[in-house]
Amino acid sequence: MTVGEIAKMVNGIVEGDPTAEIKGVSSITNAQPGTITFLSQPRYAPYAENTAATAIVVGRDWKGKCKCSIVRVDNPDIAFTKIVSMFSPPPPPVSRSIHPAAIIGKDTKLGHNVSIGPYTIIEDCVEIGDNTIIYGGCYIGYKVKIGADCIIYPHVSIREYCKIGDRVIIHNGTVIGSDGFGYTKSGDRWIKIPQVGIVTIGNDVEIGANVTIDRARFGETIIGNGVKIDNLVQVAHNVIIGDNTAIAAQTGIAGSTELGRNVQCGGQSGISGHLKVGNGAIIGAQAGVTKNVPDGEFVSGYPALPHNKAKKIHAHIMQLPELKQRIEQIEAKLNVMFPNSKTKENLKSVDSDAPPGQK
DSSP states (O other): OBHHHHHHHTTOEEESOTTOBOOEEOOSSSOOTTEEEEOOSGGGHHHHTTOOOSEEEEETTOOOOOSSEEEEESOHHHHHHHHHHHHSOOOOOOOOSBOTTOEEOTTOEEOTTOEEOTTOEEOTTOEEOTTOEEOTTOEEOTTOEEOTTOEEOTTOEEOTTOEEOSSOEEOTTOEEEEOOOOEEEETTEEEEOOOOOEEEEOSSOEEOTTOEEEOOSSSEEEEOTTOEEOTTOEEOTTOEEOTTOEEOTTOEEOTTOEEOTTOEEOTTOEEOTTOEEOTTOEEOTTOEEOSOBOTTOEEETTTTEEHHHHHHHHHHHHTHHHHHHHHHHHHHHHHHHSTTSOHHHHHHHHHHHSOGGGO
16 A cells, blocks of 8 residues: 555545555564554654654654654554554454354354354353354353353353353453452351352453453442453452453452543552542552542552652652661761760760750
């Protein structure tokens, strides 16, 4: 495709040669002639001037220098996502059929054009919507409901009674509806608390690989519409995650905590149980949340604090080696002034002998 053709498809404006040919996409740091790249993060701006790419996609207000053709768009991330799809290879073909090695229980309702791969087990009374694809080696438990146009990748387990909405993507190895971590102490023994609730997942949700979402102790663990969950995330029993929330890898959310709409959780963040995180809040990477977070608040650190405050505290902590050195220098000077006794005892003596106004 030419730069001009690509620009037209993403509603962009070309600066440079619109007839230049593009054969593929690349990152800005590893670009080659004949490829198109993009710039959305300011940290990569220095690479733009000398990139070997034939064209680069930038924001409309970008003011940097570049030797290649430029395509100006409203949102470089979204535009480049469309461009990547133009050049990416087609997805592998899926046989719209029930593989003979799949095990299908009785009273199961399969929608139109459903695909079920080999060695998948579908228990009794399951409902699966139109055009849903379930790859090989999955387990779908008793009375599970899965909506239309879903993609369930290999080795996903969805336990009994759970409900999955439409257009949901679940990646390899994820477990939906395992028992919540509920025990009570009796003497020296832990007694298991029955986990009799379910997991309900909304529409347009994507769940990464090896995620675990526990069923509720009673009631529902709820994943709202449009939620995006990265790999290796743990969602405990009775958690509620609001619509369009995004959760990065290795985040852990303890039981009965409620996340509002449009929340963003950075990687390896942890949220204690029975808390509320407000709409639009941002949880920084590796933050440890121990208290409720108001709407729109950005918190970081452990224990999590408003981000600006947490940065100041961290800046002070980084000065501790210098402060320690200065204290040692002061102590050394005091030891010279008071050579026959310990510094702390001398300081107490000086303080006790001083007039009241000078203590």
